[in-house]
Structure formats: C-alpha cells, structure tokens
Amino acid sequence: MDSENSACGNPNPNPTLGPSKLMLAFRFLRALSLVHRTTPASSRTCRGRRIERAAYASMAYSAGTGRGWSRAVLRRLHHRARRRAVAPRRLSTTAGNRAEALRQLVPGGAGMDYCTLLEETADYIKCLSMQVELMQGIVDSSSSYGP
C-alpha cells in the first residue's frame, strides 16, 4: 500500500512550502465561498462543521494522494455522505502496535508500519499547522474588516 515513496531516509519531495501554501489558500477560500453561499445564516454550528470539513478536505487535496494520511482523510470524507459507520481499523502486525495513541490521531495511522507512521506524522503536522496558520490569517484579516 505504501510502497512508492515512503522508504526510510527518502528526502522530503516538497522542501519549499511556497506554492503549496498558495494552493491550499485558494482551495480553502473557494470552499469557504461555497459554504458562505449555500448555508443559511441561522445555522452557525452547521456552517462551522462544514467549514471544518472544508479545512480537512483542502489539506488532503493539497497534499495529494501520495500520502497515507491524505488518502485516509479523503476516504473518510467521501464515506461520510453514504454511511455513518466507522471504518474498521486494521492493526499493524509488523510494528507490534507501537505508538497506539499516535495511530489514532493520524488519519490512516492504524494500518501503517511504525516507520511510515513517523513519516506520515511529520507531514501531517506540517500540513495541519499550515492550515491553522491559513485559517488564523483569514480570521485576523476578516476581523479587521468587521463593522
């Protein structure tokens, strides 16, 4: 499953964050506009949940399908529309279930060997913090335009 590019010691294929940061911003802002247009003003909580899903979707699409965590996020988002059942967790036998808590936090972590889990965690953290930075920036600039 993770045969292509996750060998230990492989350098990060995307050393610069510049272009992907912009892509992330465009994706997320586009998703925000859609939420803005299609959610009635009365349901703040519902809109908040839609925005949260848009955040994870933007992150995952921007990361692409080369990452286990992004594939897991997209699977989860696509299945959400069809059923509420939680996907069965496949326990990793090669790693002996090390870092159980981490596996539950990183999407797709349950099925990864330990080495891959550590690599995926690093990428996931980078993308998550970029997303948080982006959302904070939007909140900050929107607040300055407030009434």
Next chain:
Amino acid sequence: MSGRGSRITDEEINELVSKLQSLLPESRRRNTGRVSASKLLKETCSYIKSLHREVDDLSDRLSGLMVTMDSNSPQAEIIRSLLRS
C-alpha cells in the same frame, strides 16, 4: 507481507523521531539534548490534539464571521499577504 522487518535500523527510527521533535513548536521542545522517544511521541500526540482543537475553534469563528464578511475583501487580503511572504 508489507513488512520491512529488520531493514529498519534504530538509527533510522531515531532520525525520524528527531525530525518530529524539530516540528514541535518552541514551547513544547526540550532543547536540552535528546529526550526519550516515548516522551516525544506523547508530546507529538498532545501537539496534534491541540492543532485539531485549533481547527475546530477557528472553524467556529469563521462561521461566526461569515455572516458579516464581504466575500471579496478577505480573500484579496489573504492572497496579497501570501504573495508577500
């Protein structure tokens, strides 16, 4: 079947673990030399949880702001600031 088994050396694991350490924000990092892998993983878990909470909180705030924001100006401002950085 997918196992790399004994090909993963302890050194490679240590390398990946210290890479994770470098991703933690200053306040969470112990700069006084090496910490145990399990402690670092705990700190990483805690950091990921706090990032998830931030996404949750920021989503709620964006939702609240959305009723008042004009859909054009924040986008333009964000894009401008991203192009500057």
